[in-house]
Amino acid sequence: MTVKADWLDVTYRPDNTPEYAVLKVVQIAQAEALTTDGTAAVWRLNRGTLRIEYRKQYARFSASGAFLDGLRAAGQFEQYLSALSEAPHNVSRLD
Numbered sequence: 001m002t003v004k005a006d007w008l009d010v011t012y013r014p015d016n017t018p019e020y021a022v023l024k025v026v027q028i029a030q031a032e033a034l035t036t037d038g039t040a041a042v043w044r045l046n047r048g049t050l051r052i053e054y055r056k057q058y059a060r061f062s063a064s065g066a067f068l069d070g071l072r073a074a075g076q077f078e079q080y081l082s083a084l085s086e087a088p089h090n091v092s093r094l095d
Contacts, residue, residue, distance in 0.1 A: 006065035009093035010084050014059045019052060021083035022061060026050060029074035031067075046070025060092070 012018075031045035040053040048066025053059065061084065071077040 004065060005068060005094055007063070007093055007095040008068060009060055009062045009091070010089050011092045012059045012061075012087050012089050014054050014057070016087050017059045017061075018083050018086035019059075021086050022052070022080065025071070025076050025079045025083050028079075029071050029076040031070070043067075046073060062093070065095075 026043050026045070029045055031043040031050065034042040034044050034049075036042075039055075040051055043050040043052075045067050046069055048064040048068065048070055050064075050067050051060070051062045053062065063080075068077065068080075071080050
């Protein structure tokens with residue numbers, strides 16, 4: 001039996017995130033950039049989304065289950081998890 005997450009949120013201090021490493025993986029997986037407004041960026045892959053959001057006290061990297069499936073299909077899921085772990089973090093949502 002394989003267990004898959006429907007959602008994964010990881011939070012960081014806003015001045016210490018692995019954004020560049022994560023975006024490198026996202027680009028290798030050929031995700032489509034949807035929007036960037038200065039406080040958040042949204043990427044789409046396999047009908048799922050990754051939202052990178054910056055707030056005053058935290059930064060959140062929020063990936064849907066479909067986005068995570070897209071990373072798996074592209075062979076980039078483990079690299080994504082590795083990139084997320086490059087800075088001190090909290091797993092704030094895992095469904």
